[in-house]
Amino acid sequence: MRIIIEKDYNSLSKTASLLVASQTVLKPDSVLGLATGSTPLGMYNNLIEMYKRKEVDFSKVTTFNLDEYYGLSANHPQSYNTYMRENFFDHINIPPSQFYLPKGDTENVTSECYKYEEKIAQAGGIDFQVLGIGENGHIGFNEPDESLNVQTNLVDLTPQTIQANSRFFDSFEEVPKQAISIGIATIMKAKKILLLASGENKAEAIAQMTSGYVTTKVPASLLQTHQDVILLVDEKAGKLLR
Ligand code: F6R
Known part of the structure; x- marks a missing residue:
């Protein structure tokens, strides 16, 4: 695992955007795996700016997001579909069919989970997967448990994750309690993985995912068995790294 520690969130976002842009230069028809949440917002902003300066082209790229809230339609204001369109897709030249x-x-x-998995396979698998990490070590919405889903599945969100995500909703009650998330194997099959983490609240999860041990109680720890992972953190998230 390559570890890059940036000074702060802004420099982390800049480096993340350069890594994604390089991937699209090396392989213009890349299949990108994308994440939502707070962490990648700066990266998406930088990529939009790079696109406006004609430094990056998304016309041949295909993307698959990690997850979507179960029960929310694509046009629901809090759906991840809306998040992606508002924060990224509407501002770049990716065709909606991609x-x-x-x-x-x-x-x-x-059937939806099966079809999503099939679509990723038909696209040739994920070339470059962007991940965030939950405070509890989740990746996608693969929450800490005795066992983890191999493939795309309907998952229950933990109270901690529901609480963390309630900041995007008017109340805790409104946060969906389930999500459709790609599985651990779907993530692990990605050729390259970039995990982003910012802030002190992620420091413990980052320390655990690099501990030298693998456990389903910290799903991100499985990334230690992948051969091409870049862990990109700011100083606060990386403060417990040795
Ligand atoms: C988002 C996702 C989640 C988030 C994680 C961190 O698509 O799958 O695993 O990456 O919950 O979220 P933030 O960045 O909001 O701290």
């Missing part, structure tokens, strides 16, 4: 998120309001969740 970005995918699980359909949160599906009537057949088993």
Whole structure:
């Protein structure tokens, strides 16, 4: 695992955007795995600025997001589909037919999970996966547990994750309690993985995911068995790294 420690969130976001842009230069038809949440927002902003300066081109890129809230339609203001369009896709030149998120309001969740997994496989798998990390070590919405889902599945969010995500909703009650998340193997099959973490509240999870031990109680710890992971943190998130 390569570890890069940046001074602060701004420099972390800049480096993250340069790494994503380099991937699209090396392989213009890259399949990118994308994350939502607070952490990648700066990276998306930088990529939009780079696109405006004609330094990066997304016309041939295909993207798959990690997850979507179960029960929310694509146009729901708090859906991850809306987040991605508002914070990234609407500002770059990716054709709408080339970005995918699980359909949160599906009537057949088993089939939706299967189809999402199939679509990723048909695209040739993920070349470059961007991940955030939960305070509890989750990646995607693969929450700490005795066992983890291999493939895309409907998952229960932990009270801690619901609490953390309630900042985007009017109240705790409004936060969906389940999500459709890609599985651990789907993530681990990505050719390259970039995990971003910013802030002191992530320091413990970052220390645990680099501990030298693998445990499903810290899903991100499994990344230690992947051969091409870049861990990009700011000083606060990296403060317990040895
Ligand atoms: C988001 C996702 C989650 C987040 C994680 C960190 O698509 O899958 O794993 O990356 O919860 O969220 P933030 O960045 O808001 O701290």
